[in-house]
Amino acid sequence: MIFDGETIRVEELGGGLFELRFDRKGEAVNKLDRLAFSELAQAVEALAKTPGLAGALVTSAKDTFIAGADIFEFVEVFERSEAEIAEFVAANAKIITALSNLPAPTVAAINGLALGGGFEVALAADYRVIADTAKIGFPEVTLGIFPGYGGTVRLPRLIGLVEGGKWIISGTPRPAAAALDLGAVDAVAAPESLFATALALLKQAAANPGEWPKRRREAEQSLGLEEETVRDFITGLKVEAARALPHYPAAHDAVALLEAAAGIPFDEALALEAKGFARTARTQAAASLVGNFVNEQALKKISKGYAKTAAPVRKAAVLGAGVMGAGVAYQSALRGVPVLLKDVSQAALESGMAHAEQLLDKLVEQGRLPQDRADAVARSIKPTESFDNFSDVDVVVEAIVEDIAIKTSVFRQVEAATDAKTILASNTSSLQIADLAEGLGRPQNFIGMHFFNPVPKMALVEVVRGPKTSEAAVATIVGYATAMGKTPVVVGDCPGFVVNRVLTPYLIAFLQLVRDGVDFRQIDRVMEAFGWPMGPAYLIDVIGLDISHHVVEIVSAGFPERMVAAHPSAIDVLKADGRLGQKNGRGFYLYAKDARGRPRKDADPAVAALLASVQPQGESALPDADILDRMMIPLILEAARCFEDGVAASPGETDMCLILGLGLPRYLGGALRYADWRGLKKIVETAAKWQKLGEIYRPSEKFSARAASGKGFYG
Ligand SMILES: NC(=O)c1ccc[n+]([C@@H]2O[C@H](COP(=O)([O-])OP(=O)(O)OC[C@H]3O[C@@H](n4cnc5c(N)ncnc54)[C@H](O)[C@@H]3O)[C@@H](O)[C@H]2O)c1
Numbered sequence: 117m118i119f120d121g122e123t124i125r126v127e128e129l130g131g132g133l134f135e136l137r138f139d140r141k142g143e144a145v146n147k148l149d150r151l152a153f154s155e156l157a158q159a160v161e162a163l164a165k166t167p168g169l170a171g172a173l174v175t176s177a178k179d180t181f182i183a184g185a186d187i188f189e190f191v192e193v194f195e196r197s198e199a200e201i202a203e204f205v206a207a208n209a210k211i212i213t214a215l216s217n218l219p220a221p222t223v224a225a226i227n228g229l230a231l232g233g234g235f236e237v238a239l240a241a242d243y244r245v246i247a248d249t250a251k252i253g254f255p256e257v258t259l260g261i262f263p264g265y266g267g268t269v270r271l272p273r274l275i276g277l278v279e280g281g282k283w284i285i286s287g288t289p290r291p292a293a294a295a296l297d298l299g300a301v302d303a304v305a306a307p308e309s310l311f312a313t314a315l316a317l318l319k320q321a322a323a324n325p326g327e328w329p330k331r332r333r334e335a336e337q338s339l340g341l342e343e344e345t346v347r348d349f350i351t352g353l354k355v356e357a358a359r360a361l362p363h364y365p366a367a368h369d370a371v372a373l374l375e376a377a378a379g380i381p382f383d384e385a386l387a388l389e390a391k392g393f394a395r396t397a398r399t400q401a402a403a404s405l406v407g408n409f410v411n412e413q414a415l416k417k418i419s420k421g422y423a424k425t426a427a428p429v430r431k432a433a434v435l436g437a438g439v440m441g442a443g444v445a446y447q448s449a450l451r452g453v454p455v456l457l458k459d460v461s462q463a464a465l466e467s468g469m470a471h472a473e474q475l476l477d478k479l480v481e482q483g484r485l486p487q488d489r490a491d492a493v494a495r496s497i498k499p500t501e502s503f504d505n506f507s508d509v510d511v512v513v514e515a516i517v518e519d520i521a522i523k524t525s526v527f528r529q530v531e532a533a534t535d536a537k538t539i540l541a542s543n544t545s546s547l548q549i550a551d552l553a554e555g556l557g558r559p560q561n562f563i564g565m566h567f568f569n570p571v572p573k574m575a576l577v578e579v580v581r582g583p584k585t586s587e588a589a590v591a592t593i594v595g596y597a598t599a600m601g602k603t604p605v606v607v608g609d610c611p612g613f614v615v616n617r618v619l620t621p622y623l624i625a626f627l628q629l630v631r632d633g634v635d636f637r638q639i640d641r642v643m644e645a646f647g648w649p650m651g652p653a654y655l656i657d658v659i660g661l662d663i664s665h666h667v668v669e670i671v672s673a674g675f676p677e678r679m680v681a682a683h684p685s686a687i688d689v690l691k692a693d694g695r696l697g698q699k700n701g702r703g704f705y706l707y708a709k710d711a712r713g714r715p716r717k718d719a720d721p722a723v724a725a726l727l728a729s730v731q732p733q734g735e736s737a738l739p740d741a742d743i744l745d746r747m748m749i750p751l752i753l754e755a756a757r758c759f760e761d762g763v764a765a766s767p768g769e770t771d772m773c774l775i776l777g778l779g780l781p782r783y784l785g786g787a788l789r790y791a792d793w794r795g796l797k798k799i800v801e802t803a804a805k806w807q808k809l810g811e812i813y814r815p816s817e818k819f820s821a822r823a824a825s826g827k828g829f830y831g
Pocket residue numbers: 435436437438439440441458459460461464514515516517518519522526543544545546566567568569659663
């Protein structure tokens with residue numbers, strides 16, 4: 117043993133060959149944090165100083181090779197100045213370069229996932245052998261950055277600018293076979309023979325002292341940019357990367373870097389990478405995407421905590437086979453929890469089952485599910501009109517009509533038909549859990565489980581804790597949502613919970629803009645250019661004008677001191693014209709199918725006249741920046757209130773609800789992170805400018821106090 121650390125050990129294998137093994141003590145995976153880098157530097161130094169060093173194997177004792185850099189460290193690092201960030205990455209890249217400069221051949225044995233920095237360590241070796249089950253890649257662009265430890269320099273020099281560039285900007289890991297095809301690895305082996313194959317390769321390299329130094333020199337050669345194919349390719353990559361601009365600049369920055377670094381000497385290219393990395397790391401997207409990652413990890417940790425006490429859900433029941441119920445039943449069955457699907461209407465049951473089967477057919481068509489599995493999933497959804505066989509269900513998810521009287525009478529029947537331990541979860545979007553629990557015999561087993569439409573696609577489930585809900589019920593529903601492949605966030609009970617509560621002032625702000633004569637298409641354009649997948653008018657059409665109306669009514673009635681929707685509103689007049697939005701083909705826009713059967717959104721010339729009746733001052737123009745502020749400020753202020761009054765337990769949970777449930781652009785990192793980015797003082801100033809429009813523009817006292825203290829939500 118020539119080095120024995122917390123992350124790395126270096127042992128002699130005999131004949132001057134050594135194994136540098138990543139095996140982080142007390143952790144499930146290897147990661148490249150400060151400690152790992154400091155030990156890698158020492159281990160490499162120890163190897164370099166070893167007399168008679170004939171070669172080194174780089175291995176991992178975990179299931180993964182190296183999962184990548186420690187993203188948690190990035191949060192703090194990215195707050196530093198550009199120069200400091202560049203210094204940070206350059207120092208780590210130097211350690212990896214020292215590995216690549218050892219005075220003997222090196223072979224990386226990639227036994228499992230090698231991501232980001234893990235891939236960069238592997239690229240520093242002279243040869244790479246990969247297990248056929250492993251994957252390698254650079255996920256950095258999904259975090260708003262690009263590889264910074266030599267990846268943008270070594271990969272293109274190894275496999276060419278074209279393939280290297282594509283790989284880096286895709287952000288997706290590739291399987292072993294693809295890596296071999298591209299020349300990123302030298303051999304693929306079965307996991308059990310990986311070590312032997314890598315060792316044999318190392319011995320062979322050690323026995324050919326002319327070969328590996330030549331290969332090393334080749335790997336450091338500059339790349340030519342003159343070839344037409346390369347130039348064409350760079351142009352193509354730029355166009356592709358530009359699609360994500362202006363909000364996600366990382367891919368574009370990476371292409372520019374690849375182009376600039378290709379023709380220059382290796383060391384200069386590394387220096388350029390560090391500088392470029394630092395610039396990109398200081399962007400809003402990088403700060404937010406890394407922040408989202410941290411928030412997601414925190415949510416996973418919370419869910420894991422609940423999993424310890426969660427009762428297993430082996431059989432579930434769903435009440436209501438409509439849009440939501442059918443989706444919930446499908447998702448549950450697909451993820452292995454069989455369901456009884458109950459409705460009062462045979463026709464609804466038939467259409468609910470047909471919907472689930474359609475979704476399964478699609479998965480089969482896409483090659484994502486074998487037919488026999490799809491058939492088994494479909495069989496595990498049992499349509500029924502009665503409460504027979506409910507006695508052994510662990511969870512009942514209620515998704516019937518949004519009517520408190522009907523819901524509470526159905527709950528009484530559910531309690532009579534189920535076991536004392538059965539958890540009853542309501543998918544209500546606007547009623548309060550406390551109100552629905554009135555009159556229940558087992559209110560401790562009653563909880564909200566708020567899915568989003570379409571259920572299979574939308575990741576968020578708000579798990580709503582009512583005043584009498586037990587911790588055991590929360591744990592079980594968090595566990596069930598996780599088992600369904602969803603991201604549960606536990607929230608408190610209030611009108612609209614987090615997502616619809618924050619959506620309401622946003623929609624009120626929109627209706628007010630329309631009332632003031634602003635063209636709804638301009639509002640949509642501004643918000644879409646800001647990064648929303650759809651502007652507010654389009655969003656209302658997709659949600660449905662009836663449902664949007666209902667949400668605004670119910671939630672604003674819950675917060676009458678600030679949420680006031682003037683009537684008649686744009687939604688009122690369009691609804692009165694029989695427009696329900698996308699579902700009946702008419703809303704703010706017209707919807708039709710294009711030649712390929714895909715939904716198409718068209719302008720509707722009739723809408724302007726309808727809206728004129730709610731625009732007392734006629735049409736008026738507003739600068740885009742004002743529209744943006746008038747839309748975003750109420751959203752930010754309400755999100756802040758959700759956190760301040762404890763409905764969401766943390767800024768991270770508030771923000772993830774809005775990203776996953778509302779479609780808030782990921783590069784904002786959520787409403788609260790966006791507020792931090794703009795600065796709370798600035799938000800307060802901007803809000804003051806619009807306060808004449810109503811209370812949705814008034815910051816809470818806590819918000820103002822936080823702004824005055826100079827703090828943000830994330831510190
Ligand atoms: N649609 C959405 O976007 C959305 C999103 C989140 C939550 N929700 C909530 O989900 C619930 C269902 O909404 P939806 O859009 O699926 O409604 P829907 O009208 O599509 O379906 C409701 C179904 O419930 C059935 N039903 C009525 N009374 C019943 C009873 N006593 N027992 C069993 N079934 C009964 C109806 O026959 C119908 O098939 C509502 O509480 C709604 O607020 C809806």
